[in-house]
Amino acid sequence: MAQRAVKKNAITSDGIRSGFLSHLTHTIGRPLEFSSMVERYHALSHTVRDQLMEQWIQAVESYKNKNVRVVGYLSAEYLPGPHLMNDLQALDATESCREALVSLQVDLDDLAREEPEPGLGNGGLGRLAACFMDSLATLGVPAIGYGLRYEFGIFRQEIRDGWQVERTDKWLQFGNPWELPIMDASFEVGFGGRTETYTDDSGLVRWRWIPGRKVRGVPHDTPVPGYRNGFVNRLRLWSAEAVDSFDLSDFNAGDYMGAVRQKVESETISKILYPSDDNDAGKRLRLAQQYFFTSCSLQDMVRLHKLQGKPITEFHQKWSIQLNDTHPSIGIPELMRILLDEELLGWEEAWEITQATFGYTNHTLLPEALERWSLPLFAALLPRHLEIIYEINERFLDRMRNRFPGDADRIRRMSMIGEEGERTVRMANLAVVGSKAVNGVAELHSDLLKQSTLRDFYEALPDRFSNKTNGVTQRRWMMLANPPLSSLINEAIGTKWHTDLWELRELERFVSDSAFLERWRRTQEATKAKLSQYIEETQGIKTDPQSIFDIQVKRIHEYKRQHLNALHILSLYCQLKGNPNVTFTPRTFIFGGKAAPSYVMAKLIIKLICTVGDLVNNDPDVKGRLKVVFLPDYNVSLGQRIYPAADVSEQISTAGKEASGTGCMKFQMNGAVTIGTLDGANVEIRKEVGQDNFFLFGLTTQDIDQITQKGYRPQEFYERSSKLREVIDGLSEGRFSRGDREVFRPMLDQLLNVDPYFLLADFDSYTSTQAQVGAAYADAKRWNRMSILNSARSGKFSSDRTIREYCSDIWKVPVPSSSGAPKNTTPNPQTKRRSK
Numbered sequence: 001m002a003q004r005a006v007k008k009n010a011i012t013s014d015g016i017r018s019g020f021l022s023h024l025t026h027t028i029g030r031p032l033e034f035s036s037m038v039e040r041y042h043a044l045s046h047t048v049r050d051q052l053m054e055q056w057i058q059a060v061e062s063y064k065n066k067n068v069r070v071v072g073y074l075s076a077e078y079l080p081g082p083h084l085m086n087d088l089q090a091l092d093a094t095e096s097c098r099e100a101l102v103s104l105q106v107d108l109d110d111l112a113r114e115e116p117e118p119g120l121g122n123g124g125l126g127r128l129a130a131c132f133m134d135s136l137a138t139l140g141v142p143a144i145g146y147g148l149r150y151e152f153g154i155f156r157q158e159i160r161d162g163w164q165v166e167r168t169d170k171w172l173q174f175g176n177p178w179e180l181p182i183m184d185a186s187f188e189v190g191f192g193g194r195t196e197t198y199t200d201d202s203g204l205v206r207w208r209w210i211p212g213r214k215v216r217g218v219p220h221d222t223p224v225p226g227y228r229n230g231f232v233n234r235l236r237l238w239s240a241e242a243v244d245s246f247d248l249s250d251f252n253a254g255d256y257m258g259a260v261r262q263k264v265e266s267e268t269i270s271k272i273l274y275p276s277d278d279n280d281a282g283k284r285l286r287l288a289q290q291y292f293f294t295s296c297s298l299q300d301m302v303r304l305h306k307l308q309g310k311p312i313t314e315f316h317q318k319w320s321i322q323l324n325d326t327h328p329s330i331g332i333p334e335l336m337r338i339l340l341d342e343e344l345l346g347w348e349e350a351w352e353i354t355q356a357t358f359g360y361t362n363h364t365l366l367p368e369a370l371e372r373w374s375l376p377l378f379a380a381l382l383p384r385h386l387e388i389i390y391e392i393n394e395r396f397l398d399r400m401r402n403r404f405p406g407d408a409d410r411i412r413r414m415s416m417i418g419e420e421g422e423r424t425v426r427m428a429n430l431a432v433v434g435s436k437a438v439n440g441v442a443e444l445h446s447d448l449l450k451q452s453t454l455r456d457f458y459e460a461l462p463d464r465f466s467n468k469t470n471g472v473t474q475r476r477w478m479m480l481a482n483p484p485l486s487s488l489i490n491e492a493i494g495t496k497w498h499t500d501l502w503e504l505r506e507l508e509r510f511v512s513d514s515a516f517l518e519r520w521r522r523t524q525e526a527t528k529a530k531l532s533q534y535i536e537e538t539q540g541i542k543t544d545p546q547s548i549f550d551i552q553v554k555r556i557h558e559y560k561r562q563h564l565n566a567l568h569i570l571s572l573y574c575q576l577k578g579n580p581n582v583t584f585t586p587r588t589f590i591f592g593g594k595a596a597p598s599y600v601m602a603k604l605i606i607k608l609i610c611t612v613g614d615l616v617n618n619d620p621d622v623k624g625r626l627k628v629v630f631l632p633d634y635n636v637s638l639g640q641r642i643y644p645a646a647d648v649s650e651q652i653s654t655a656g657k658e659a660s661g662t663g664c665m666k667f668q669m670n671g672a673v674t675i676g677t678l679d680g681a682n683v684e685i686r687k688e689v690g691q692d693n694f695f696l697f698g699l700t701t702q703d704i705d706q707i708t709q710k711g712y713r714p715q716e717f718y719e720r721s722s723k724l725r726e727v728i729d730g731l732s733e734g735r736f737s738r739g740d741r742e743v744f745r746p747m748l749d750q751l752l753n754v755d756p757y758f759l760l761a762d763f764d765s766y767t768s769t770q771a772q773v774g775a776a777y778a779d780a781k782r783w784n785r786m787s788i789l790n791s792a793r794s795g796k797f798s799s800d801r802t803i804r805e806y807c808s809d810i811w812k813v814p815v816p817s818s819s820g821a822p823k824n825t826t827p828n829p830q831t832k833r834r835s836k
């Protein structure tokens with residue numbers, strides 16, 4: 001790996017000061033005294049970016065000349081978060097930068113606040129891609145993250161009278177200093193049209209696609225620095241432009257709209273991110289987006305491959321391409337098209353290369369999230385690809401018919417073409433058949449994939465399946481987000497954990513060191529006070545840092561059960577109203593998360609949370625012992641404020657629904673204690689921290705299967721639980737909503753009659769476990785011990801560990817070894833531990 005000796009602290013404050021002043025003059029064209037905050041932010045960003053350019057160019061050279069395999073990560077979403085402070089930290093230049101600016105009476109934090117967040121993703125999947133890019137660079141693995149440069153990212157969320165309102169995210173209005181448009185690497189991408197056959201000069205029948213229209217893809221590269229290793233990878237995001245941006249003949253004919261029609265239509269492709277999370281919109285533009293960036297990316301990898309003078313037949317030896325869910329899985333027939341129609345390879349050879357190149361990661365079991373494209377739509381937009389999919393499908397099903405003779409149902413289930421109702425193209429089936437490796441993102445999820453969603457494929461192709469439990473980067477989610485705790489940890493155990501999170505185990509030596517416990521508690525409390533201040537400044541709500549900060553931040557979805565959390569709060573409220581003098585550990589419930597604009601029930605959940613907040617925050621009987629806050633516009637930057645300030649991490653999804661979850665890991669490593677179900681990564685967090693340091697509740701996947709078999713009657717749970725009845729009745733009588741009996745009717749009806757996510761069944765278990773949380777928190781010594789142990793045992797959940805597993809098991813690229821899991825933790829059956 002290109003581990004070049006980096007001149008320690010090469011970046012001096014003098015260097016930064018002169019770079020900053022020169023960019024103000026030469027790039028921005030303003031003297032310091034007349035420059036605005038956003039202009040100063042741009043000047044500094046260019047200065048920091050300059051520091052990365054050298055290493056960026058070297059990194060490319062390293063891919064080029066050394067015979068290293070490169071990872072191509074294809075993702076329709078990336079949530080990198082703000083770059084400035086992260087890149088300064090990676091360059092170990094934060095303090096010298098702060099110093100340089102202070103000498104000019106400029107505050108670094110003021111400038112950092114000017115950075116618009118690139119919200120090019122919805123939630124977990126997009127943020128995971130960003131954590132992976134950080135770990136790939138820090139491990140020195142050559143990689144390119146390919147995606148879409150949406151002009152408008154995820155909407156900005158405002159809350160009006162308790163209701164979500166979406167605002168356009170104009171993140172590019174002042175330009176983006178962190179990206180460089182790459183002029184000589186743009187590609188044309190075709191759409192529509194027709195296909196035809198022709199006989200080539202060796203008499204072979206060949207296919208040709210004549211697209212109906214073409215769009216140009218222009219790459220914009222953003223540097224992704226490794227942590228203090230002098231290594232820089234890139235994020236290459238494609239934006240769509242017209243091949244011919246202005247039609248002079250139309251203009252001369254006075255048809256001004258005609259003159260720019262192609263431009264407008266083309267640019268629409270990378271105009272905006274689809275804000276749906278876990279729900280397939282199935283829209284034509286979305287398929288066009290997916291094909292556009294995937295085709296540009298594959299054409300780019302083939303170009304880079306040829307630049308090396310290597311034969312196309314060795315493409316799979318040079319590139320390992322990972323499909324971040326099925327969104328880029330059109331890449332499989334696209335690589336086949338390139339190898340067959342442009343490189344003129346034979347089918348078998350092309351197929352072998354294609355399969356050996358791709359890996360596919362599944363991120364959800366929700367049936368409504370699995371992409372199935374209407375066949376007529378697919379045929380109209382991508383006629384050549386449909387032909388290739390038919391061929392792939394036929395050849396595969398032939399093999400399956402031999403393997404499972406007479407099992408027509410299995411063949412029908414495994415087909416890439418869905419025949420029931422409207423004919424569809426099943427992208428998950430294509431992704432599995434076209435990849436050498438398929439993985440889930442947590443042990444339970446990977447098992448459920450094998451037992452249900454992809455069962456037929458697991459039975460036919462067991463060796464392809466593996467698990468790669470998610471992880472998050474401690475560089476952003478601890479060091480950048482929580483400097484006070486990070487420096488306390490540095491002091492106690494050194495800094496090796498920055499690039500090897502297993503080292504946090506060393507913290508266990510301090511669990512009975514009362515001085516350290518006290519410092520740990522005071523550090524957490526100071527961080528809570530900071531969030532408290534932010535909440536008061538932005539929401540005008542007073543919160544008590546001494547109270548339990550109980551936090552649930554994630555996309556709003558019924559399976560994540562934010563409304564179960566709200567029902568529990570109402571039951572606490574009823575308790576307090578019923579007996580104001582009850583001993584009660586004060587609690588502050590903090591929520592954050594966006595609802596997909598078309599997801600009505602999710603928006604009603606936000607309204608419920610805000611309504612409960614209005615009620616309890618202003619009820620004198622509660623005397624401030626209960627506070628509820630919904631923080632608007634939850635994103636990476638807000639996450640960096642919230643994760644370090646939590647005592648309790650809410651991970652309460654219905655068992656079997658949350659593929660993994662990654663917020664749970666960010667809370668844990670910052671010392672929060674989880675209340676959760678046996679779902680997704682919660683199972684592994686509980687295994688790592690020990691059952692005494694985790695508040696478990698609720699039905700397991702097995703329980704739910706049994707109840708479902710027997711037939712689930714939520715009404716019974718309502719009748720059986722007085723607490724639940726009090727809350728449900730209160731809601732339906734409008735007692736908690738200023739007498740409005742109708743606003744939550746749809747939710748109550750659904751809960752009492754269907755309750756697809758078993759809220760009523762888990763209510764009593766949840767509320768009683770929450771009571772245990774309150775009791776545990778009252779014992780500060782015990783709580784601090786639990787908090788330290790949660791952080792100390794979070795080593796597994798670094799994205800460095802996850803990326804190491806992808807590199808060794810799927811991508812076959814060498815990575816530097818880590819100290820690995822301490823001997824007494826639960827070994828990950830998937831990966832063979834590396835000896836020291």
Ligand code: 26W
Binds near residue numbers: 277661
């Ligand atoms: C087609 C619309 C659509 C858009 C996004 C469907 C599905 C998605 C994503 C797969 C949803 C997502 O973000 N899934 C989350 O992925 C995380 C990273 O692996 C997991 O930790 C979460 O459990 C999972 O919900």
